[in-house]
Amino acid sequence: MPIVVNLDVMLAKRKMRSKELAQRIGITEQNVSLLKSGKVKGIRFETLAKICAVLECQPGDLLEYVSPE
Amino acid sequence: MSYLFIHAGRWLAPFAQFLAVLFLLANLLFWVMPEWAEYAARSFSGLPASTPLTLTTGTKFLGGGLSTLYLGTLAYALFTISEIFRVFAAGNCLSSGVGARLHRFGLALILFGASTPVVRALMTIIVTIQNAEGERMLIIAFSGNDFVIMLVGMLMVMLGYAFREAAAIAEENRQIV
Numbered sequence: 001m002p003i004v005v006n007l008d009v010m011l012a013k014r015k016m017r018s019k020e021l022a023q024r025i026g027i028t029e030q031n032v033s034l035l036k037s038g039k040v041k042g043i044r045f046e047t048l049a050k051i052c053a054v055l056e057c058q059p060g061d062l063l064e065y066v067s068p069e
Numbered sequence: 070m071s072y073l074f075i076h077a078g079r080w081l082a083p084f085a086q087f088l089a090v091l092f093l094l095a096n097l098l099f100w101v102m103p104e105w106a107e108y109a110a111r112s113f114s115g116l117p118a119s120t121p122l123t124l125t126t127g128t129k130f131l132g133g134g135l136s137t138l139y140l141g142t143l144a145y146a147l148f149t150i151s152e153i154f155r156v157f158a159a160g161n162c163l164s165s166g167v168g169a170r171l172h173r174f175g176l177a178l179i180l181f182g183a184s185t186p187v188v189r190a191l192m193t194i195i196v197t198i199q200n201a202e203g204e205r206m207l208i209i210a211f212s213g214n215d216f217v218i219m220l221v222g223m224l225m226v227m228l229g230y231a232f233r234e235a236a237a238i239a240e241e242n243r244q245i246v
Contacts, residue, residue, distance in 0.1 A: 040245065040246050042245040
């Protein structure tokens with residue numbers, strides 16, 4: 001998958017644990033973990049907006065395109 | 070999934086299995102009991118009471134075998150819907166297994182509906198073959214019910230396909246956070 005999720009990097013920058021993020025955006029810790037590892041097919045705009053609001057960042061800070069070549 | 074579906078699925082699954090076994094056992098019993106065999110022969114062949122039947126051990130064996138094969142299709146369909154009810158009882162209605170089972174149920178119904186005229190024709194031959202010359206019969210008849218059963222079967226096959234598509238979409242949706 002050429003889309004890389006940098007959620008773990010942003011969490012480290014904000015010194016926030018996955019558990020706290022999960023509680024604040026209203027999804028399960030397991031889903032946050034799946035999101036961090038990139039083992040999801042997609043992310044809802046609604047979830048993305050909540051993460052951006054909590055981590056005070058832009059979608060581009062969380063998602064990155066890496067060319068497969 | 071609603072509680073009603075789960076609750077109904079729990080008791081409909083064994084009920085469908087019970088019906089399947091009951092059909093097969095009752096059919097065998099009808100052919101084995103001398104006073105009931107004629108009723109079974111007339112039911113499957115559609116011959117009126119005025120037509121004479123000659124039921125020997127051989128014709129009863131053939132008639133019983135043919136009707137068991139015929140009802141076996143229905144029993145298979147009932148066992149398949151029993152499996153569907155069991156999946157519903159587990160609260161997992163949008164699984165690809167339901168679609169595959171609906172597909173199989175539909176195919177069984179199509180086979181059951183399509184085989185009815187054939188079974189009717191063969192049964193008339195079996196139960197009248199021992200009659201005197203001139204009293205042997207062959208009935209080729211199509212009833213509206215046979216076509217309705219086949220149409221419902223086709224609908225079930227299509228619903229099975231739609232269910233599998235829906236299950237795939239639901240699975241994909243589960244992987245979106």
